[in-house]
Amino acid sequence: MVDPVYEVLARSALVSLTASLVAAAIGIPLGTWLALARIPGRGFVTAVVNTGMAVPTVVVGLFVALMLWRSGPLGELNLIYTVRGMVIAQVLLATPLITSITMAAVQLLPPELPGHLRSLGANRWQVVVRIWVEAKLPLLAAAMAGFGHAISEVGAATIVGGNIHGQTQVMTTAIVENVGRGEFGAALVYGGVLLALAFLVNGLLSSVQQRSGAWARN
Amino acid sequence: MGAELTVRDVRVARGGRQVLAVDHLDVKASEHLFVLGPNGAGKTTLLRLLSAVDRPDRGDVEVDGVPTRRLGLEERRRIGYVTQRPALLGTTVLRNLELPLRWRGLPRERRRALALAALERLQVAHLAQRPALRLSGGEQQRVNIARSLACDPDLLLLDEPAAGLDPEARAIFFTDLERALADRAVTTVQVTHRPEEALRHADRLVVLVDGAVRQVDTPEMISRMPADAAVATVMGYDNLLTARVTPDGAVLVGEWPTGLHTDDLGPGPAVVAAFANAVRIVPSGRGGLPAVVRGVSPGRGHRVVLLDARLPGERVPLVSHLGVDAPAPAPGEAVCIWFDDALSAVLR
Amino acid sequence: MRSRALLAAVAAAGVLMASGCSGGSEAASEAILATTTSTQDSGLLDELLPDFEEDTGCTMKTVAVGSGEALELGERGDADVLLVHSPDAEEEFMADGHGVSREPVMHNDFVVVGPEADPAEVGGAADAAQALTLIAESGAPFASRGDDSGTHAKELALWEEAGVEPSGDWYFETGQGMGETLTIAGQKSAYALTDRGTFLATANLEASIAFEGSDDLQNYYHAIVVDREEPAPCAEDLSTWLLEPEVQERIGDFGVEEYGEPLFVPDAESGEE
Numbered sequence A: 001m002v003d004p005v006y007e008v009l010a011r012s013a014l015v016s017l018t019a020s021l022v023a024a025a026i027g028i029p030l031g032t033w034l035a036l037a038r039i040p041g042r043g044f045v046t047a048v049v050n051t052g053m054a055v056p057t058v059v060v061g062l063f064v065a066l067m068l069w070r071s072g073p074l075g076e077l078n079l080i081y082t083v084r085g086m087v088i089a090q091v092l093l094a095t096p097l098i099t100s101i102t103m104a105a106v107q108l109l110p111p112e113l114p115g116h117l118r119s120l121g122a123n124r125w126q127v128v129v130r131i132w133v134e135a136k137l138p139l140l141a142a143a144m145a146g147f148g149h150a151i152s153e154v155g156a157a158t159i160v161g162g163n164i165h166g167q168t169q170v171m172t173t174a175i176v177e178n179v180g181r182g183e184f185g186a187a188l189v190y191g192g193v194l195l196a197l198a199f200l201v202n203g204l205l206s207s208v209q210q211r212s213g214a215w216a217r218n
Numbered sequence B: 001m002g003a004e005l006t007v008r009d010v011r012v013a014r015g016g017r018q019v020l021a022v023d024h025l026d027v028k029a030s031e032h033l034f035v036l037g038p039n040g041a042g043k044t045t046l047l048r049l050l051s052a053v054d055r056p057d058r059g060d061v062e063v064d065g066v067p068t069r070r071l072g073l074e075e076r077r078r079i080g081y082v083t084q085r086p087a088l089l090g091t092t093v094l095r096n097l098e099l100p101l102r103w104r105g106l107p108r109e110r111r112r113a114l115a116l117a118a119l120e121r122l123q124v125a126h127l128a129q130r131p132a133l134r135l136s137g138g139e140q141q142r143v144n145i146a147r148s149l150a151c152d153p154d155l156l157l158l159d160e161p162a163a164g165l166d167p168e169a170r171a172i173f174f175t176d177l178e179r180a181l182a183d184r185a186v187t188t189v190q191v192t193h194r195p196e197e198a199l200r201h202a203d204r205l206v207v208l209v210d211g212a213v214r215q216v217d218t219p220e221m222i223s224r225m226p227a228d229a230a231v232a233t234v235m236g237y238d239n240l241l242t243a244r245v246t247p248d249g250a251v252l253v254g255e256w257p258t259g260l261h262t263d264d265l266g267p268g269p270a271v272v273a274a275f276a277n278a279v280r281i282v283p284s285g286r287g288g289l290p291a292v293v294r295g296v297s298p299g300r301g302h303r304v305v306l307l308d309a310r311l312p313g314e315r316v317p318l319v320s321h322l323g324v325d326a327p328a329p330a331p332g333e334a335v336c337i338w339f340d341d342a343l344s345a346v347l348r
Numbered sequence C: 001m002r003s004r005a006l007l008a009a010v011a012a013a014g015v016l017m018a019s020g021c022s023g024g025s026e027a028a029s030e031a032i033l034a035t036t037t038s039t040q041d042s043g044l045l046d047e048l049l050p051d052f053e054e055d056t057g058c059t060m061k062t063v064a065v066g067s068g069e070a071l072e073l074g075e076r077g078d079a080d081v082l083l084v085h086s087p088d089a090e091e092e093f094m095a096d097g098h099g100v101s102r103e104p105v106m107h108n109d110f111v112v113v114g115p116e117a118d119p120a121e122v123g124g125a126a127d128a129a130q131a132l133t134l135i136a137e138s139g140a141p142f143a144s145r146g147d148d149s150g151t152h153a154k155e156l157a158l159w160e161e162a163g164v165e166p167s168g169d170w171y172f173e174t175g176q177g178m179g180e181t182l183t184i185a186g187q188k189s190a191y192a193l194t195d196r197g198t199f200l201a202t203a204n205l206e207a208s209i210a211f212e213g214s215d216d217l218q219n220y221y222h223a224i225v226v227d228r229e230e231p232a233p234c235a236e237d238l239s240t241w242l243l244e245p246e247v248q249e250r251i252g253d254f255g256v257e258e259y260g261e262p263l264f265v266p267d268a269e270s271g272e273e
Helices: A005-036 A042-054 A057-068 A083-108 A113-119 A124-134 A136-152 A155-161 A171-180 A184-214 B043-050 B093-103 B108-121 B137-150 B167-182 B195-201 B219-224 B229-234 C002-021 C037-042 C044-056 C067-076 C087-095 C128-138 C150-162 C178-187 C196-201 C233-242 C245-253
Strands: B005-014 B017-027 B032-036 B058-063 B079-082 B155-159 B187-192 B204-209 B212-217 B239-245 B250-253 B256-261 B268-274 B279-283 B289-298 B303-311 B314-322 B334-339 B344-347 C030-036 C059-065 C081-084 C099-114 C142-144 C171-173 C191-195 C208-212 C218-226
Touching: A005 A042, A005 A083, A005 A124, A005 A136, A005 A171, A005 A184, A042 A083, A057 A083, A057 A155, A083 A136, A083 A155, A113 A124, A113 B079, A124 A136, A136 A171, A136 A184, A155 A171, A171 A184, B005 B043, B017 B043, B017 B212, B032 B043, B032 B195, B043 B058, B043 B155, B043 B187, B079 B137, B093 B108, B093 B137, B108 B137, B137 B155, B137 B167, B167 B195, B187 B195, B195 B219, B204 B219, B204 B229, B212 B219, B212 B229, B229 B239, B229 B268, B229 B344, B239 B314, B250 B268, B256 B289, B256 B334, B279 B303, B279 B314, B303 B334, C030 C037, C030 C044, C030 C067, C030 C233, C037 C044, C037 C059, C037 C150, C044 C059, C044 C233, C044 C245, C059 C067, C059 C233, C067 C081, C067 C087, C081 C233, C087 C099, C087 C218, C099 C128, C099 C150, C099 C178, C099 C196, C099 C233, C099 C245, C128 C142, C128 C150, C128 C208, C142 C178, C150 C191, C178 C191, C178 C196, C191 C196, C218 C233, C233 C245
Parallel strands: B032 B187, B032 B204, B079 B155, B155 B187, C030 C059, C030 C081, C142 C171, C142 C191
Antiparallel strands: B005 B017, B005 B058, B204 B212, B239 B250, B239 B268, B250 B256, B268 B344, B279 B334, B289 B303, B289 B334, B303 B314, C081 C218, C099 C191, C099 C208, C099 C218
16 A cells, blocks of 8 residues: 655655755756856757756656666666666756756856966866855755755656555655545645645755855845 | 066957957066056956966967966966956955965965965954955955965966055055065066056056057156057046147147147157146236136145137147146136146157 | 535435326335445446436335345345346356346456566466466566555455465555556566456557456356345346446446546347356
């Protein structure tokens, strides 16, 4: 039967946390590069990232499922209907979002900052690290937004995860299942937990934004 | 030992428009060079080339003989660059100073000592633990310079470091800066649009107008003999008049005598550049350039007299600084004008 | 739920009106229907009976019990008509002369699907219960709907029959519909119990029928009119009514709207079991 709420919650959190960490590891460097690079191809990649943000989660889910299906190109890996498969799908969902927010955050820094850091004697890597430190609060917000996006989506989780009880069932797919069975009470419990989580994440986000606002240049 | 700079055949274009063209410029070791010019003359563009942050489209900037585009990290670290807007980092003042030292691999205690010493030198040691971005503009700029000094550069580039400060603060600032630089062999290049500061502190002066070097010389020489009208304007000459040099060297404005004489220029059209205190007013009928007094107001240690010179077919506005002990002319009064030789320049 | 309750209320009103207008001649025309819980729980009777009552003026009292108990009620004369799915017992019931007539009404047809290779070798099983036992013993994965649907109930009944507790790493529940569950089973090389219709309707499945056709995969429903000393006309009427083409069509359509698949296959026209 349906897992206890806490087990599903723990799985949801684990999947989405892993996915958003991986997505941050990709999206933050990519977004930084897009914000700073002055080379051809940058506009195209930016357009791809922005399109990526607008792709419905079910389409991402479908794409990942087609890749991971046994008949698909990555079928050998046996990742369809597994937690790892879900992480892959959510990484694809969260990465464009994190990349885009990172880009905006880095572009909000003083435009002369990278040149300035170089002139202070920073090497390439020291420049990037310092830019991340300067933008740490917006970058944290980016990662949290990625987490929020991942944990609240249902389309990809259903298609790639399969809502298998005790294995790949997460909060959102549990809600869909319970609504389908007319178990509105159980659906509301999951919904409430998800709402509380969203509230927590958003609360953290806004407090982070307020702090970063207070720390902004005068 | 301060670094030596050589600029050779440098061209920079922005959006298809040439913004900087410098055929040749040398900066000697430990020299204090000022780059003077109006807004948009290309001063910051030049400074960014010298700092190795930007590269010229054509030509070379060499630091001790090495082109900036081939400068390694260690060689770049000999250059300090103080931007016009103090780009401090979102942390404490002390950490702002320590970070570049950490990049250079200095041990912790040494970093701290160097940072505190630099803050001390710019009179801002008391701000060490404050968040850098909450300081006032003047404090931030001092921290900004201290940060560059802490790294002990061989070449220090400063872009309008006193911008945004009121005149008194500027004076104190430059005195402090001069003191901070006094005991070290560092080549400095400073950008400013204020001639008085450049004249006071520079070993040599470069006047940049419309992206081109118009004159390079000592402050004394440039001030006394600006190369052209644009340089004269940059150097703070208050009055510019179209003139003519006669075969015997007399300088006439609108065929009126001016009291000026030149042997170097030869006959032909010329420009008279005169500081306000070079314009001497004498009663009408005593010869010179006829003018009408438009207004009189008190200045700092002098009177400011606004005049209209009556030239054939036009009225040219002039400004004169008059000693407070001299009798003040009345507005509307017709007067005559002579120019003081020592405070005027005749240019072609 | 609400619409069904509404329908029942309207139907009840219709019954009251009918009895009020037609006087006492048919006042006593009521009958007791003993049927299995599955027909009752599926909502099929709630859907059909009000219309039957309106068509005929009969009033049906429905007793939902297991097939065996339903037959017993008939034998004791406590029921007038039976709708049950227990073929062997039914035949015995008829042989003993307890029934006047026995007509096939409908059935549901289940199949066990699994990987082409059939790793649990269920193809040679004697019946579905044995097939499931083989699956459990081989440790091959099995995908269950786990959603309390009729098919899920059937599957659980088969596990019980097989004497296997379905739990462990090999057994997983999707909580989704039949089609999704079949897709997942296909991708995970798992076995699954499904009705034949959905299996046929699901495209791109990487699964094939591993076991089919045994009695315990079919639920054949027969309507039996009980032989009583005072036969209730309504019993005969219901048996006839259920076999009418329009009613048979409704049986075939039942559940499509709610579950996306028919729950029963009408049997009257085929006339065979």
